[in-house]
Amino acid sequence: MGEYRVILVDADNVWRKNVKAMLTKYGHWVVGEAGDGLSAIKLVRSREPDLLIIDAALPGGMDGMQVAKIVHEDKLAPVIITSTSDEQVILEQAKEARVSALLIKPLGEMSLLPAVELAIANYHEIAALEEKIKDLQETLETRKIVERAKGILMETQGLTEAEAFKRIQRQSMNKRVSIRLVAEAVIMAHSLNK
Numbered sequence: 001m002g003e004y005r006v007i008l009v010d011a012d013n014v015w016r017k018n019v020k021a022m023l024t025k026y027g028h029w030v031v032g033e034a035g036d037g038l039s040a041i042k043l044v045r046s047r048e049p050d051l052l053i054i055d056a057a058l059p060g061g062m063d064g065m066q067v068a069k070i071v072h073e074d075k076l077a078p079v080i081i082t083s084t085s086d087e088q089v090i091l092e093q094a095k096e097a098r099v100s101a102l103l104i105k106p107l108g109e110m111s112l113l114p115a116v117e118l119a120i121a122n123y124h125e126i127a128a129l130e131e132k133i134k135d136l137q138e139t140l141e142t143r144k145i146v147e148r149a150k151g152i153l154m155e156t157q158g159l160t161e162a163e164a165f166k167r168i169q170r171q172s173m174n175k176r177v178s179i180r181l182v183a184e185a186v187i188m189a190h191s192l193n194k
Contacts, residue, residue, distance in 0.1 A: 004050040004120055007032040009040040009067070010082070011059050015105070019053065022109050028116070037062025044076050050120055052076075056083040056090060068097040078123035080115055082107065142180040149183035152190045 006028050008016045013035075020030045032043040037058050044052055044067075052071055054064040068079040078100040083090050086104050094102045100119030103111055146168065153164035171182045 002050075002117075002120070003027045003029065004116065005029050005031045005047070006051045006053060006116070007034070007040070007043050007047060007049045007077075009034045009037075009043075009052065009054040009058065009064065011035045011055065015055075019107060019112070022107070022112055023116070025109075026113055036060040037064065037067045040064075040067045041070060044071055049077050051078055051080065051116060053080045053082065053116075056081050056085075056093070065093045065097045068094075068099050072098040075127070078119040080119055142178075142183075145180055145187065146183045149186040152186055156190065 006023055008019055008030055010016050010019075016033050020033070023030055031047045031049055034040045034043055035058070037060055040052070040054060040058075041062070043049075052068075054067055056064040058064050058067075064081055068081055071077055071079050079097070080101045080103060081090075081094050081097070081099045082103050082105055084105045091102060100122060101115040103115055146165070149168055150161055150164040153159050153167060154161060157164075159167065168179055168182050168186065172179045175182070
């Protein structure tokens with residue numbers, strides 16, 4: 001079990017105090033507390049917590065689901081939503097907001113602590129997978145550009161595929177730039193000479 005930085009958001013001060021006691025008992029730090037959605041967003045952006053635990057129904061113009069959606073879209077932290085209602089509509093809103101867990105009040109250590117651990121672990125796993133996808137997309141795009149540049153060199157200079165690639169690779173090493181940049185320069189030079 002890790003030591004996580006948590007922000008608690010609920011209009012009920014007593015609830016926040018009780019949840020804070022449960023979290024600190026297990027080594028987590030509550031790095032911010034708020035009673036409304038707008039304050040929650042400001043806290044999350046400034047304190048960069050590992051987790052946001054927020055009530056679905058907050059006073060003011062922004063409820064917990066709206067905050068959760070913003071926090072998810074901006075990739076700020078995983079979110080656990082709490083609610084006094086177990087209605088299907090709350091569950092559907094939680095799915096739409098992409099929350100990590102929905103806990104029904106009153107909360108106990110037996111439900112809160114596993115939800116905290118799973119929410120943070122799953123969030124990090126998803127973030128790692130998203131980064132891997134981004135890297136793979138970048139690699140694929142680079143490969144397409146290099147293939148196009150090789151084709152141009154093969155066509156205009158009568159090189160074999162291996163010779164065209166070696167020329168691009170040699171330029172990359174000589175100029176100390178990526179193969180992609182050299183390939184893009186070949187493509188650009190070819191389009192200017194048309």
